[in-house]
Amino acid sequence: PAVAAPTGSKKVIANLFEWNWPSVASECTSTLGPKGYGYVQVSPPQEHVRGNQWWVAYQPVSYRIESRKGTRDQFRSMVATCQAAGVKVIVDAVVNHMSGQSGGGTGWAGSSYQHHVYPGIYQAQDFHYCGRNGNNDIVNYNDRYEVQNCELVNLADLKTGSDYVRSRLAAYLNDLLSLGVDGFRLDASKHMPAADIANILSRLNRRPYIVQEVIYGAGEPIRPEEYTGNGDVHEFRYGKDLARVFRSERLAYLRNFGAGWGHLPSGVSSVFIDNHDTQRDDGGVLTYRDRGIYALANAFMLAWPYGSPTVMSSYTYSSRDAGPPSDSNNKTRNTVCYSGWECEHRWPVIANMVGFRNATEGTGVSNWYDNGAQHIAFSRTGKGFITINDEDFAINGRSYYTGLPAGRYCDVIHGTFSSGTCSGPIITVDTNGWFTANVPAHDAIAIHISARL
Ligand code: ARE
Ligand code: CA
Known part of the structure; x- marks a missing residue:
């Protein structure tokens, strides 16, 4: 019923x-x-x-x-x-x-x-x-x-x-x-x-x-x-x-x-x-x-x-x-x-x-990464990617494989995407699906296909 x-x-x-x-x-x-x-x-x-x-x-x-x-x-x-x-x-x-x-x-x-x-x-x-x-x-x-x-x-x-x-x-x-x-x-x-x-x-x-x-x-x-x-x-x-x-x-x-x-x-x-x-x-x-x-x-x-x-x-x-x-x-x-x-x-x-x-919605998890402790990352296959760093220290200069199409994405943890613009940092995914960024302690970065510039 x-x-x-x-x-x-x-x-x-x-x-x-x-x-x-x-x-x-x-x-x-x-x-x-x-x-x-x-x-x-x-x-x-x-x-x-x-x-x-x-x-x-x-x-x-x-x-x-x-x-x-x-x-x-x-x-x-x-x-x-x-x-x-x-x-x-x-x-x-x-x-x-x-x-x-x-x-x-x-x-x-x-x-x-x-x-x-x-x-x-x-x-x-x-x-x-x-x-x-x-x-x-x-x-x-x-x-x-x-x-x-x-x-x-x-x-x-x-x-x-x-x-x-x-x-x-x-x-x-x-x-x-x-x-x-x-x-x-x-x-x-x-x-x-x-x-x-x-x-x-x-x-x-x-x-x-x-x-x-x-x-x-x-x-x-x-x-x-x-x-x-x-x-x-x-x-x-x-x-x-x-x-x-x-x-x-x-x-x-x-x-x-x-x-x-x-x-x-x-x-x-x-x-x-x-x-x-x-x-x-x-x-x-x-x-x-x-x-x-x-x-x-x-x-x-x-x-x-x-x-x-x-x-x-x-x-x-x-x-x-x-x-x-x-x-x-x-x-x-x-x-x-x-x-x-x-x-x-x-x-x-x-x-x-x-x-x-x-x-x-409807996609699975791929590209799981963890450092064995408080830093994780994963893709929602073909549509999005998130990394969470809950360590007490920043993780700088690391590269992440997203599997996402190349492009410029809004980091929706630090910025809001609206009418084609992002109020925060932009993450650039290269033609092989990678990006490099710094993640502060107790922070995250998230990108997805609907917030792409
Ligand atoms: C108030 C007063 C009481 C007074 C009563 C009647 O506090 O002292 O006797 O009024 O005059 C909410 C409040 C209650 C309130 C009640 C009615 O939390 O304080 O009582 O409204 O106004 C169990 C139930 C679960 C329930 C929780 C709270 O299984 O269903 O208790 N949750 C829902 C709601 C509550 C609501 C009620 C039900 C009642 O979300 O907000 O109560 O409608 C274990 C068990 C759980 C059990 C838990 C707590 O974990 O596994 O099943 O939950 O213990 O006892
Ligand atoms: Ca009853």
Whole structure:
């Protein structure tokens, strides 16, 4: 029922975490479309509990498309604007559960609710009560029943095996499809049997792109592989392993990065350096706070032909729960890049490497080189070439074999190619496919066929 792997020639996803709808729309037009991003992933759009923490979005109280990020009309208009800019829209869909506050209250758009009672939508009988741990919460991830039938941090766990719940969830997703949405990130997929997800997807009016959140946990019985029949699955090992390589191992090890490391098969793997959870909760991964090394890790991800890459775009935070810049009613403010918002997807190295990904789509790796340590290089056969030097010293005067047609290419790590000119250094590939250049410490050079002068 679902489309595994993003479709179209532009496959890179930008995750504009917690951006409001008008800001997403203008970013599609001004940046995402022009830079070659094929998709934007947006935060959950449904009505949620009130509060200023970012995670209120993960506590639905109704399926009205009205949230701190904007109204239904603003959402619809954002989808149309993005698509007109050539950018498809993926929605973070919360379908495993409803709110988790033990008391009740009034949601963002005015719907009243109790824990396990959402008038007109779900009643007490529509939820699991697993009878474990005294409070029905998940404790033991080594127990399949518990993970799928108990409550994830007290969030009211929907009976996704029931016909009514399945039809209600499908109605929500079909409503989003009717607003033009192209795909879904299915939140907390591990907490639903893969067959329940398959049943819900079979009820959709169109085939969306699907990516499921199933966090790999060593020794856990529920494995990411179980879900690949429904669509893509987030590969959480990718960002952890890549961070370890950059921080304390050798870039030379990356020669078979991906499936060769035990990760999911490339065609169903959704990869990222960090996401909104791991940047907060997983000390191991690289994030915007790592600046240059973070940019280099993203450059590697975009250059390396494994999985479907998502570029994370964050707001600046100093404590885990802190929400995005918002007004006194907790309505999210318009994004101002580099002022409260990190906008990693705009960093020149990252944004220009999206063009590299698009130009090299469908080609394999050739001409791999490494020095046994932190200096690597490879071609994307006939279309592009990158060398990354993560040594503490510059590597000067070395020649590289690219296999590319002779010509003058823009180094897209240090310059932007636009209307036939390059704002940075130009790399000259000779008639035998070689060039000679200096690569500073912790830096890179990348060239490709679509940025040739
Ligand atoms: C908040 C409060 C809680 C409170 C709850 C209900 O923090 O104290 O009990 O509200 O009132 C996000 C936040 C949570 C937040 C929740 C609801 O992270 O803090 O709770 O929203 O507002 C597991 C799941 C995985 C999940 C991660 C976080 O398997 O699906 O935990 N990730 C998604 C989203 C999150 C989101 C939710 C799910 C809920 O990306 O942002 O939570 O919608 C091992 C296992 C993993 C496990 C991990 C952490 O690694 O292998 O499976 O991930 O441990 O427990
Ligand atoms: Ca569940």
